[in-house]
Amino acid sequence: MKAITYRAFGAASEVLQLEDLPAPQPQAGEVLVDMVFSGVNPSDVKTRTRGQPGLKGFPWELIIPHSDGSGVISAVGDGVSEDRIGERVWIWNGQFRRSCGTAAQKMALPSEQAVALPDGVSLEVGAVLGIPGLTACFAVFGKGEVQGKTVLVQGGAGTVGILAVQLAKWGGARVIATCGTTGRERVIAAGADAVLDYRAPDLAAQIIAANDGVLVDLVIEVEFGSNIDTDAQVVAENGRIAAYGSAQEMNPSFPFLPLLFKAVTVEIILVYLLTPDERQATIQRLHTALKAGALTCDIQKVYKITEACAAHEAVEAGARQGAVLIQTGVLASS
Template sequence: MKAITYRAFGAASEVLQLEDLPVPQPAAGEVLVEVAFTGVNPSDVKTRTRGQPGLSGFPWDYIIPHSDGSGVITAVGEGVSSSRIGERVWIWNGQFRRSCGTAAQQITLPGEQAVTLPDGVSLEVGAILGIPGLTACYAVFGQGEVAGKTVLVQGGAGTVGILAVQLAKWGGAHVIATCSPRADERVLAAGADVVLDYRAKDLAEQILQANGANPVDLIVEVEFGLNIETDSHVIAEKGCIAAYGSAQEMSPNLPFLPLLFKAVRLEIILVYLLTAVERTATISRLHAALSAGALRFDIEKVYKISEACLAHEAVEAGAREGAILIQMGEALAD
């Protein structure tokens, strides 16, 4: 099989390569998936440059990157029903704490990590459900129902953010989103009731005004370190800040006193580490939204298998209007 690999950490142009490797065989409890599409996420490019936290040095002979993907099960290991062969699936945690991820034409992994793709959902969309889909869904619903509440989505134009906007609206929330003005129409079309410029000097006041002078119940936060002052000002008593990113300020100063006197819950989200109960509930909710036709998935570009370097560089460049995918082989019938 062909696989995208790297054998040292570094820049995409220096370490990524396309090579031929043996097709893996599923062990007990595992399935073999013929990968149609692999998703490239910011965590994938960060892992390529500095590894995964908790793993020292370069722990394997080579790494096949990427956690997210989609495809069709072509073989099963002992203990897995043969009825799963031919099943269209999407994949989570493909390369988390293991050497071989979804950037290969075949992957073996535990059967529960290959989730049946709902009817009518494309394989391209399937490759976005792992990190972006689960992160957005858990951020919105991980603390409970949002019907009748106000949800603020900071970074509503990002791959996770725009899904969070749609999920919150589907869940019955009043949705306020922040983004760059050039993305206003996209975010409004996704269902946001109000869209604000994230760079506004009086952003906190605008958020409160957009909610009838009332604080917000839940904040889905992409840049915790940069936005915590604003968040602490606009969050309601007993509200929750669900933070899944803080790339621009990884060591923020925390305004503890206002958070304390509102008894704010701070949820740091890493979907790799969801419990089995949390993951099952989040997948169920995500599939329900898909079945209801409540989600639209933006795809910036689908790259060829030979263009992995360009795909990684596109993610690193930012300012995207959708997910970055790589097609790993011939398109499979949906």
């Protein structure tokens, strides 16, 4: 089979290559997936340059990257029903703490990590559900319903952010989002009630004004370190800040006193480590939203398997208008 690999950490142009490798075989409890799409996320880029936290050095002979993807089950190992053969699936945690991810024509992994796609949901969308979809859904609903509440989505034009806007609106929340000027129309189309420029010097005041002078119940945060002072000003008493990123400032100053006297819950989300119950509930909620037509997953570009370097560089460049996918196999009916 053909697979994208790297054998050392480094720049995409220096380490990514396309190799012919033996196809894996499903072991007990596993399924073999004929991959069609592989999703490229910022975490895949970081893993390629520095590895995964908790793993020292280059831990394997080679790495097939990417945690997200979609395809069709073609074989099963012992203990897995043969009824799963032919099932269209999406993948979560594909390359988390293991060497072989979704950027290959075939992938063997535990059966529970290949989730059946709802009818009518395309394989392209399936390749976006792992990290972006689960992160957005858990950030919005992980601690309960948002009906009648106000949700602030910082970075509403990002891949996770725009899904969070849609999910929060579907859940019955008033949604305020921040983004740059180029993403404004997309965020409005996603359903945000108010869209503000994240660079505004009086952003906190604008957020509160957009909520009729009332503080917000939930903040979904893409840049915790850069935005925590603003978040502390706008979050309500007993509110929650759900942070899934802080790339610009990894060692933030924490305004403890303002948060203390509002009894704010600050939650750091790492979607790889959801508990089984959390993950199952989030998958079910995500599927319900998809079946209801409440969720559109924007795809910026689908690259060929020979264009892996360009796909990684597109993610590194930022300011995307949707997810970046690599087509690794034959497009099955979706």
